Amino acid sequence: MRTPKALAALTLILLGASACQARFGGAQGEWRAAPASEVPPPLKFAGTAYDHAAAFDLPAREALEGSGLLNVFHLSEAVISGSEPHGRAAFKKLAALGVRTVISVDGKLPEVALAGEFGLRYVHIPIQYSGIDPDQRLRLAKTFRELAAPFYVHCFHGRHRGPAAAALGRVVLDGVARTEAIAEMRQYSRTSSQYEGLYSTIATGDLPGSEETAAFGYSFAAEHQGKALVEVMVSLSRAYDSVEQLSERDWRPDPEHPDLDALNEAETLRAAYRAALHLDTVARGSADQRGWFGDSHDAAERLTGELAALKDGDFEAGERALVAFKELKADCRSCHLAHRN
Incomplete structure (x- = not known):
């Protein structure tokens, strides 16, 4: 009422x-x-x-x-x-x-x-x-x-x-x-x-x-897409760090960063991987790199689904979300070893 x-x-x-x-x-x-x-x-x-x-x-x-x-x-x-x-x-x-x-x-x-x-x-x-x-x-x-x-x-x-x-x-x-x-x-x-x-x-x-x-020239984009791989990677890195921080707390809110929400950050991470897959730089890059981005996107999608289930009361989904994030971390590590300088 x-x-x-x-x-x-x-x-x-x-x-x-x-x-x-x-x-x-x-x-x-x-x-x-x-x-x-x-x-x-x-x-x-x-x-x-x-x-x-x-x-x-x-x-x-x-x-x-x-x-x-x-x-x-x-x-x-x-x-x-x-x-x-x-x-x-x-x-x-x-x-x-x-x-x-x-x-x-x-x-x-x-x-x-x-x-x-x-x-x-x-x-x-x-x-x-x-x-x-x-x-x-x-x-x-x-x-x-x-x-x-x-x-x-x-x-x-x-x-x-x-x-x-x-x-x-x-x-x-x-x-x-x-x-x-x-x-x-x-x-x-x-x-x-x-x-x-x-x-x-x-x-x-x-x-x-x-x-x-x-x-100032601006098209009022309804969906912001990074103009270059560097910009997308900055966005991706920030969201990844936030998700990792919350995973270490078993997805509980961090009082030091009160506005961080695990599901929202995971959705931001998924969107960043999706944006990367649509970049010409990635499309023209190596098959391995495209594969890592694709696998990471899929893992981020699974992570998002499990965190949504956790939010809806499925407490076992928290463990499954940790597994999905572990898979995503492995994909990121493989890509970084090959491409990050």
């Missing part, structure tokens, strides 16, 4: 969506919010950006949860932050809220086809917990400035990377002060102090101006 506060939060969100539709022509209309004319300069303060995020008092607000969505905050008419949408009910809810563009900053490939059934466009810009690099800032800023609003911005849980990307949108699109944007990360989404890089990107990072994004 929903609490009175949760019901009130849901009412405010629905009213906000209705107002947005009335102002801009309804859920099927297309509008682009007027971007902020100038990006505010980087903040100057003593201490950490996380600490500074407490200096701006925000009104209390509870997250919308349900229908396959978690940690959802309607930050403005144009920007909504939350978790990865799970299932048809989640995308139906986003469409009901008037969302037109969904931005995923998670490493896993998004459910583009399912979103499309509800008239939602996906843009996939994976970012890391350490911060948002300059190229990613350009892609995000251009997306906010040039695609149809409202935007729904998500990572996996909707607590760290997604809120940081939404904060960038709040600055470059809504024109809010950087202090307010990082305050929303901390006070609403509860972005962890461990991810100071995400806070400092918004607080003190160079955010691109409108002329810079207008001149």
Whole structure:
């Protein structure tokens, strides 16, 4: 049963969506919010950006949860932050809220086809917990400035990377002060102090101006694919390290890295192997290398299936997941011995 506060939060969100539709022509209309004319300069303060995020008092607000969505905050008419949408009910809810563009900053490939059934466009810009690099800032800023609003911005849980990307949108699109944007990360989404890089990107990072994004060539890819084997291997390596770290804990969450989820990281790993198999470099490479990538992809697929079963309550699947990961490690070791320099 929903609490009175949760019901009130849901009412405010629905009213906000209705107002947005009335102002801009309804859920099927297309509008682009007027971007902020100038990006505010980087903040100057003593201490950490996380600490500074407490200096701006925000009104209390509870997250919308349900229908396959978690940690959802309607930050403005144009920007909504939350978790990865799970299932048809989640995308139906986003469409009901008037969302037109969904931005995923998670490493896993998004459910583009399912979103499309509800008239939602996906843009996939994976970012890391350490911060948002300059190229990613350009892609995000251009997306906010040039695609149809409202935007729904998500990572996996909707607590760290997604809120940081939404904060960038709040600055470059809504024109809010950087202090307010990082305050929303901390006070609403509860972005962890461990991810100071995400806070400092918004607080003190160079955010691109409108002329810079207008001149930047970007196709708004629905599924991010690494442009080169090196880029894919970086993504693969990060996901592999996360999976290995969680395997050593028998797939239990690591309190030092609260947003890492074994199943999500395994799905990111599988997607990276799939991307590698589609690269011309791999296709033209040795048969052995293609075989190792293929075997690793298959092992990652088995690993993902077992971790999904574990999440659904099959506790014996945890052991089977360890076996699948052991097979994947053996494939990686064979490939590295032959090709890594």
